[in-house]
Amino acid sequence: MTTRTRAATFALAAAVACNQGLEPALAPTSCPQGFVGVCGTVSFVGQVPESTAKLFVVAFDTFPKSQNDLFKFKPQPSPPNLPLGGPPFFYTLLLPPGRYEWVLAVWQKQGTLSPANADSLLRETGFYSDKGDTTGHGSGIVIVNPGTGTDSIDFVVDFNTMHRVCFYFPPCP
Amino acid sequence: MPLKASSIAAVLALPCAAALGAQTAVVYGTVRDERGSPFQNANVVILGTPLGTLTNREGHYRLSGVPAGRIILSARFIGHVRAFDTLTVAAGDSAEADFTLRPSTLDNPLPFVVVGPVVVTAAKRSQLLDQAITSVAVVSDTELARRAVNTVDEAVDKAPGVQFLYGQVNIRGSTGYVQGLGSRVLMLVDGVPANQGDRGGINWDLVPLEDVQRVEIVKGAGSSLYGSAALGGVVNVLTRDIAPGFHARVRATGGSYANPPYDVWKFRDYTGAEEGLDATGSYGTELVRASVTGGGWHSDGYRQQDRRDHWQTAAKLDWRPLAATRLTASGSWASDQYETPLMWCTQGGCNDRGQAYQPFMIDTAGRGAFTRSDKGYVSATLERTASARLAWQARGSWLRTDFTDLQQGQDDFGVANRLGAELRGIARPADGRVVTVGAEIARSDVTTNIFTGDTSTTSTVVRTHTQSEFAAYGESEQMVGRARITAGARVDYIAVDGGGLSAVVSPRVGGVFATAHGAWRASVGRGFRAPSLAERFVSTTIPPFHVIPNPNLRPETAWSAELGKVTEVSSALRADAALFWTEAHDLIEPNVNLGTVQIQFRNVARARLAGLDVSLAASPLTPRLTTSLAYTFLYARGLAHDTVPERPLAFRPTHLVTLSADYQWHTVSAGGDFRYTSRFERVELYPGDERVAGKVLDLRVGVERGPLSLRGRLANALNYIYNQVPRTLAPVRTLSVTLTWTY
Numbered sequence: 001m002t003t004r005t006r007a008a009t010f011a012l013a014a015a016v017a018c019n020q021g022l023e024p025a026l027a028p029t030s031c032p033q034g035f036v037g038v039c040g041t042v043s044f045v046g047q048v049p050e051s052t053a054k055l056f057v058v059a060f061d062t063f064p065k066s067q068n069d070l071f072k073f074k075p076q077p078s079p080p081n082l083p084l085g086g087p088p089f090f091y092t093l094l095l096p097p098g099r100y101e102w103v104l105a106v107w108q109k110q111g112t113l114s115p116a117n118a119d120s121l122l123r124e125t126g127f128y129s130d131k132g133d134t135t136g137h138g139s140g141i142v143i144v145n146p147g148t149g150t151d152s153i154d155f156v157v158d159f160n161t162m163h164r165v166c167f168y169f170p171p172c173p
Numbered sequence: 174m175p176l177k178a179s180s181i182a183a184v185l186a187l188p189c190a191a192a193l194g195a196q197t198a199v200v201y202g203t204v205r206d207e208r209g210s211p212f213q214n215a216n217v218v219i220l221g222t223p224l225g226t227l228t229n230r231e232g233h234y235r236l237s238g239v240p241a242g243r244i245i246l247s248a249r250f251i252g253h254v255r256a257f258d259t260l261t262v263a264a265g266d267s268a269e270a271d272f273t274l275r276p277s278t279l280d281n282p283l284p285f286v287v288v289g290p291v292v293v294t295a296a297k298r299s300q301l302l303d304q305a306i307t308s309v310a311v312v313s314d315t316e317l318a319r320r321a322v323n324t325v326d327e328a329v330d331k332a333p334g335v336q337f338l339y340g341q342v343n344i345r346g347s348t349g350y351v352q353g354l355g356s357r358v359l360m361l362v363d364g365v366p367a368n369q370g371d372r373g374g375i376n377w378d379l380v381p382l383e384d385v386q387r388v389e390i391v392k393g394a395g396s397s398l399y400g401s402a403a404l405g406g407v408v409n410v411l412t413r414d415i416a417p418g419f420h421a422r423v424r425a426t427g428g429s430y431a432n433p434p435y436d437v438w439k440f441r442d443y444t445g446a447e448e449g450l451d452a453t454g455s456y457g458t459e460l461v462r463a464s465v466t467g468g469g470w471h472s473d474g475y476r477q478q479d480r481r482d483h484w485q486t487a488a489k490l491d492w493r494p495l496a497a498t499r500l501t502a503s504g505s506w507a508s509d510q511y512e513t514p515l516m517w518c519t520q521g522g523c524n525d526r527g528q529a530y531q532p533f534m535i536d537t538a539g540r541g542a543f544t545r546s547d548k549g550y551v552s553a554t555l556e557r558t559a560s561a562r563l564a565w566q567a568r569g570s571w572l573r574t575d576f577t578d579l580q581q582g583q584d585d586f587g588v589a590n591r592l593g594a595e596l597r598g599i600a601r602p603a604d605g606r607v608v609t610v611g612a613e614i615a616r617s618d619v620t621t622n623i624f625t626g627d628t629s630t631t632s633t634v635v636r637t638h639t640q641s642e643f644a645a646y647g648e649s650e651q652m653v654g655r656a657r658i659t660a661g662a663r664v665d666y667i668a669v670d671g672g673g674l675s676a677v678v679s680p681r682v683g684g685v686f687a688t689a690h691g692a693w694r695a696s697v698g699r700g701f702r703a704p705s706l707a708e709r710f711v712s713t714t715i716p717p718f719h720v721i722p723n724p725n726l727r728p729e730t731a732w733s734a735e736l737g738k739v740t741e742v743s744s745a746l747r748a749d750a751a752l753f754w755t756e757a758h759d760l761i762e763p764n765v766n767l768g769t770v771q772i773q774f775r776n777v778a779r780a781r782l783a784g785l786d787v788s789l790a791a792s793p794l795t796p797r798l799t800t801s802l803a804y805t806f807l808y809a810r811g812l813a814h815d816t817v818p819e820r821p822l823a824f825r826p827t828h829l830v831t832l833s834a835d836y837q838w839h840t841v842s843a844g845g846d847f848r849y850t851s852r853f854e855r856v857e858l859y860p861g862d863e864r865v866a867g868k869v870l871d872l873r874v875g876v877e878r879g880p881l882s883l884r885g886r887l888a889n890a891l892n893y894i895y896n897q898v899p900r901t902l903a904p905v906r907t908l909s910v911t912l913t914w915t916y
Contacts, residue, residue: 020865021865021868021893021894021895022532022863022865022894022895022896023435023894024435024437024438024528025528025529025530025863026527026528026529027520027525027527027528027529028529035861053538054522054536054537054538071718076765077715077718077765077858078858078859080519080520080521081518081519081520081521081522081536081538082521083521083525089520089521091520091521092520094861112583112714113714114714114719115719
């Protein structure tokens with residue numbers, strides 16, 4: 001093998017050795033190592049409406065006190081989607097460390113969403129609650145610690161029992 | 174090189190020599206190889222002037238309107254050593270200068286394509302590259318042909334210090350990624366500004382690649398000559414000169430995209446393909462020359478919802494009615510219809526097959542998104558060399574863009590125009606001094622339902638907005654011993670919707686000091702970018718946020734400094750290195766207000782971009798082999814402001830490395846590029862997503878036989894799967910073959 005051939009072979013081998021791009025990653029079944037946020041399993045009840053745009057999961061550090069607080073959710077700007085039904089689904093929700101009072105799934109109807117039409121396009125469709133909780137909106141306090149994920153934040157998405165925004169902030173028009 | 178006095182035969186051969194006028198002369202001659210065979214389309218230019226031409230089939234050239242006095246003539250042809258000749262011509266004279274070009278040998282290696290000897294962008298006039306006070310990279314027609322790409326950005330992408338992020342150009346980290354809005358790099362087509370009138374972005378497919386002669390990339394602030402948008406640099410796309418006689422070229426391209434490397438990522442049951450056809454015809458006489466180009470291409474894309482159709486036509490007219498007078502008119506129109514792939518889907522957003530993400534698929538909610546985009550320009554430039562000491566040019570231009578985004582729940586559209594005019598003079602009042610002065614006006618307007626300035630949430634409102642710009646500039650270069658000192662400034666006045674004028678002053682000083690083995694260069698200048706109409710008046714919804722307008726945005730500004738050295742280390746090695754430093758103020762960024770659920774562009778950020786830019790070009794081992802190495806180290810920090818702490822600027826790599834090599838054996842060539850981009854330290858949107866460095870290897874081969882040229886290209890040969898823009902897959906391995914027939 002000549003010097004040039006060796007050099008070319010070495011260069012090609014080095015280039016190939018560099019090939020460590022993105023690879024398939026199985027959806028996790030528990031919070032991944034190093035992940036900071038909450039994880040859990042969502043189960044589904046009922047049929048998803050035909051007018052569905054998407055279903056997503058969000059968290060509030062304090063329970064909204066008015067409609068104006070509805071968009072102070074995390075993570076911003078685009079929370080992770082949930083599948084539209086099917087078998088139980090393991091979700092991960094990336095959140096900054098802290099205390100969260102409400103982790104819930106939000107159903108969104110087709111259309112252009114804005115704060116003005118949130119009541120007609122958004123529905124609460126399931127949320128996490130502590131065992132024994134009897135409040136209407138749940139009192140699922142979740143603590144997210146630095147450097148680790150909080151597991152088992154499980155809840156049910158019930159397409160048969162979805163609540164408009166005005167359910168929490170009456171009156172409904 | 175023989176220089177003969179004009180003879181009776183020459184006068185007979187050039188009957189119009191007597192009509193040249195008292196101040197100019199004619200230079201003519203032949204360009205041949207060592208065996209005496211003529212070169213067709215060899216490029217002959219007079220350095221420091223706009224005068225240049227191509228040889229005809231017999232190898233003859235003729236340059237009229239040559240300023241009396243001492244001139245430097247250059248002739249070059251691909252694969253041969255460039256030749257120079259110095260002549261002194263008298264007014265009304267005719268002079269013959271014949272060239273014999275030698276093929277590249279060990280003693281006379283090919284000119285280094287990354288640092289071609291003459292540029293026209295850095296000082297808004299022709300000058301030797303080593304006389305430019307800022308760093309300039311040149312992508313030659315040889316490189317464009319070798320890479321067998323479809324659009325200009327695909328070829329410019331590998332230039333030293335340049336990086337593209339999903340179509341958005343970065344020169345030394347200037348722009349980052351802001352989804353096509355507000356480029357901090359100015360694009361020119363033959364010196365005419367071509368950034369979009371509404372969004373301020375760049376359409377890289379505006380000019381057919383077939384028509385591009387070379388691309389010059391000026392790094393650092395260039396606002397002292399070019400005004401707004403030249404904050405981080407200038408990219409000038411220079412179209413081909415038209416040769417005398419009849420010429421034609423047909424280029425056919427076909428290719429295919431690699432399928433996903435893992436079955437679990439498979440998204441279709443066929444292999445995606447691309448195909449295209451372009452044809453160019455031209456005819457020229459001594460008086461008038463014209464060319465027409467037309468063509469199109471289709472691509473299935475390499476991911477879901479990524480089909481694209483592109484149609485394009487372009488024309489150019491070159492009229493030389495008088496000696497030393499040249500009128501050039503050109504135009505282009507391109508139409509694209511393409512599916513909009515949006516971001517890739519994550520768990521639950523599509524048929525995820527149990528995966529955390531599917532990089533080849535998009536979210537179900539984004540299916541059906543489609544864009545229609547038309548854009549075009551016309552421009553005319555009148556150039557006149559009035560005397561050996563004075564030349565001037567006037568130009569007018571019209572750029573139009575028209576897009577419609579068809580998406581679920583909303584359709585956005587914008588029709589924008591940018592009209593511009595410029596008058597420029599170049600004077601040489603004394604030996605060793607060059608003065609460039611000019612004035613420029615431009616008017617941009619947009620009629621749209623997304624950049625309306627309306628604060629309601631409906632998209633049924635349609636508004637028109639305008640921005641007017643008035644500018645004057647001047648720059649002087651003075652020889653002082655072996656140094657060339659340059660100083661100049663430009664003042665821009667900007668008015669929006671007929672309101673009051675706001676002024677921006679952009680000074681620049683610099684110098685070049687020639688040494689025995691190269692030259693030192695240094696410069697300090699101020700750049701700015703006026704907010705685009707889109708940033709001022711955008712009004713749309715990005716659920717759940719309402720993006721609201723901010724008509725009071727101010728221009729963002731930056732001071733930019735550079736110290737560089739170009740060195741001829743040996744006859745086979747050339748090195749160029751530059752230290753650069755940029756302090757940016759009032760950078761325009763989207764500000765998210767969770768309380769009001771609104772996003773608004775604001776002047777908020779201060780930033781510092783500093784680093785080192787090094788490029789080496791060499792012919793090691795054998796003159797048949799040309800290699801280059803380019804490395805950019807970038808320290809890009811957003812400085813603390815309000816409650817935001819100091820942090821890395823998003824979408825800027827710390828290390829950018831490009832290795833290139835090409836081997837030529839008779840009519841066969843083979844080569845490749847390897848580009849390494851270090852992992853972004855910070856991104857906006859989805860910072861928790863996995864990020865990897867970019868490592869892309871492109872390979873190419875080519876063979877020429879008579880009028881035919883066949884080139885193969887294997888882009889991303891290792892099928893490296895990566896992304897640089899959030900949840901947007903970068904191109905996978907693509908095999909393409911290009912057949913070109915030239916008459």
